[in-house]
Amino acid sequence: MIENHRKRPNFRQLFEKLWLKLVGSLKNSVPQIVAILAAFLIGAIVLLATGYSPLEAYGAILTGAFGDIYGIGQTLTQATPILFTALAFLLSFKCGLFNLGAEGQLIVGGFFAAVVGISFSGMPFFIHLPLALLAGAFGGALLGFIPAVLKAKLGAHEVITTMMLSYVALYVTSYFVNYPLKAPGWVSQTIPVAPSAELPRLLPVTQLSGAFVVSIVAAAATVYLLERTTIGYEIRAMGLNPAAAENAGINTKRGLILAFVISGAIAGIGGAGEILGVHRRFIDGFSPGYGWDGLAVALIGGLNPLGSIVAAILFGAIRSGGITMNVSTGVPLDIINILQALVVLFVAAPKLIGYIRKKGGFKWLTSRT
Amino acid sequence: MVNITDIVNAGLFAASLRMATPLVFASIGGIFSERVGIVNIALEGMMLTGAFSGVLATFATGNPWIGVLASVLAGGLLGYLHAILTVKFSGNQIISGTGINLLALGATAYLCQAVWGSRGASQSVQGLEAISIPLINDIPFLGEVIGNQTPLVYLSILVAILSYILLFKTPGGLRIRAVGEHPAAADTTGVDVYRTKYLCLILSGMLAGLGGAFLSLGHLSLFVLGMTGGRGFIALAAMIIGGWTPFGALGASFLFGFADALQIRLQSVGILPSQIVLTLPYILTIVVVAVFARKRLPPSDYKPYEKD
Numbered sequence: 001m002i003e004n005h006r007k008r009p010n011f012r013q014l015f016e017k018l019w020l021k022l023v024g025s026l027k028n029s030v031p032q033i034v035a036i037l038a039a040f041l042i043g044a045i046v047l048l049a050t051g052y053s054p055l056e057a058y059g060a061i062l063t064g065a066f067g068d069i070y071g072i073g074q075t076l077t078q079a080t081p082i083l084f085t086a087l088a089f090l091l092s093f094k095c096g097l098f099n100l101g102a103e104g105q106l107i108v109g110g111f112f113a114a115v116v117g118i119s120f121s122g123m124p125f126f127i128h129l130p131l132a133l134l135a136g137a138f139g140g141a142l143l144g145f146i147p148a149v150l151k152a153k154l155g156a157h158e159v160i161t162t163m164m165l166s167y168v169a170l171y172v173t174s175y176f177v178n179y180p181l182k183a184p185g186w187v188s189q190t191i192p193v194a195p196s197a198e199l200p201r202l203l204p205v206t207q208l209s210g211a212f213v214v215s216i217v218a219a220a221a222t223v224y225l226l227e228r229t230t231i232g233y234e235i236r237a238m239g240l241n242p243a244a245a246e247n248a249g250i251n252t253k254r255g256l257i258l259a260f261v262i263s264g265a266i267a268g269i270g271g272a273g274e275i276l277g278v279h280r281r282f283i284d285g286f287s288p289g290y291g292w293d294g295l296a297v298a299l300i301g302g303l304n305p306l307g308s309i310v311a312a313i314l315f316g317a318i319r320s321g322g323i324t325m326n327v328s329t330g331v332p333l334d335i336i337n338i339l340q341a342l343v344v345l346f347v348a349a350p351k352l353i354g355y356i357r358k359k360g361g362f363k364w365l366t367s368r369t
Numbered sequence: 370m371v372n373i374t375d376i377v378n379a380g381l382f383a384a385s386l387r388m389a390t391p392l393v394f395a396s397i398g399g400i401f402s403e404r405v406g407i408v409n410i411a412l413e414g415m416m417l418t419g420a421f422s423g424v425l426a427t428f429a430t431g432n433p434w435i436g437v438l439a440s441v442l443a444g445g446l447l448g449y450l451h452a453i454l455t456v457k458f459s460g461n462q463i464i465s466g467t468g469i470n471l472l473a474l475g476a477t478a479y480l481c482q483a484v485w486g487s488r489g490a491s492q493s494v495q496g497l498e499a500i501s502i503p504l505i506n507d508i509p510f511l512g513e514v515i516g517n518q519t520p521l522v523y524l525s526i527l528v529a530i531l532s533y534i535l536l537f538k539t540p541g542g543l544r545i546r547a548v549g550e551h552p553a554a555a556d557t558t559g560v561d562v563y564r565t566k567y568l569c570l571i572l573s574g575m576l577a578g579l580g581g582a583f584l585s586l587g588h589l590s591l592f593v594l595g596m597t598g599g600r601g602f603i604a605l606a607a608m609i610i611g612g613w614t615p616f617g618a619l620g621a622s623f624l625f626g627f628a629d630a631l632q633i634r635l636q637s638v639g640i641l642p643s644q645i646v647l648t649l650p651y652i653l654t655i656v657v658v659a660v661f662a663r664k665r666l667p668p669s670d671y672k673p674y675e676k677d
Binding site for chain 1: 408410450453454455458459460461463464465467468469470471472474475476478479480482483488598599602603605606609642644645647648651652654655658659660662663
């Protein structure tokens, strides 16, 4: 009797708690929603000014991204590398630094994974695949390590060094697939990786691969790292107040290097996932700018790994639906890069969002906040 | 067999001067921004937009000087946008700058397709003609290097001199530096901190746009997708190792311009694969930023200033 009495309200409380949490997180993401709406509004003006119908274009993105099972599969495929680079950016941001080199780390990670993928044959998949993924992580970590050490030991500005390294990564990998590792034919690419290094496809016809699962695991691991481990605590402390962190006995140089190495490794696994799961070989310039998508996604996701999952799916939808839009309406694909940039600009200044909500027609979104 | 004089000759130095020019404009643009306490990593996007706008306006009017004007205006507009986001709304300077870079990349690619139907490059337009300076032109080596360049090359050196005078020899320059070093103190002495920041950021964007105009109108006479190729960031490096002074930036820009010219030269000689040669300016930038990082202190603290 007593037990029953205790159980029922508990269940209701749990439900209420969940509901409040959902409402709360929705309310917390109002600024991000306003940023996205405002970006699409300006995008519509750009489309109109260049002679395209925004309704048709956005409609094509929507149906392309979610219209059928194929669209959904491609949306999640596109969301995968974006989630990895978002996690990479947010990890560096949490320790108060900017890793603008996720694009290069992704490329090098993909390249290292491809090299391991094509170098061995006849290896069991449960050794070959993890080895190739690890190689990707190592490649990305290597590229994260260089700017981190230059920052920690010499004070070199990480924004400049990470950007410059991305160009170096692009050209050096391009050299390899144009000369020593070039597959026969006219395309700048390697030969396919061995089947034992392939990430399995999850949905027939689409390119959705096991990389998506790995990306979700990476998001969960990032939450764990930041919330439950000492190094995560140190990283967050450094981000909030480096001087105080130093005074509290945290080795900030070590923390900085670790944060960048892990950040690079995550982006590197993202590149490996693209190569082993989607392309199955390294193709010159395979990334259409996933590194920058990741930056936008991390910001839209509220610099939170779980929020980044939602935002990555949104940006994946824009990328995969964008291809449909380009084919069916002829709107240049670059409109989606404009949308992405506008989102970043709006999120850059939270006060701007507040200003828009006050002055613009978004009052209905501001209830009780 | 490649002869050393095929690579190192007066032509190489003339090319260095040309490749340094966009960096001179952009790095001095960076100085005006950082001197009032705002990091301007948007230089890259401002240059790219300037390069595109210059070609677009020249394509429409047939006059490259109207193109240059359009480049300056477009760059200034982006400087204004950076100011609105970082000064008025105290936004994050790096994120705002990244957003502007992404916007420039996306918008120029989109418009290039909308106007010329090709994503990769625009049509060729009338570029800026080189002018030859009569007497200097006749000096053997020097004449070849500096005697026959587009007017923007000479303008870049003039801009460095004028910027030095403005920043360090006039009351206005003192105000600019005060706003960056101690905005609250500048405010109490009657300097309009916000206005100074806005003006300097617009000027910064205009100079970067001019650098972009040189790339498209003074160099190739067409727009190519992503043609700045990270030069905005190299300009930032030039600004840092130049100690945030116009002449320092000028000197550093020549160093990077030389690396760029050498890289182009080595590509055409063909002793190394172009992809490897192309990394030269970027690796040099990393090395130089790392080596000089400790030597200089930035002139301001880059925090948004808010009046009580």
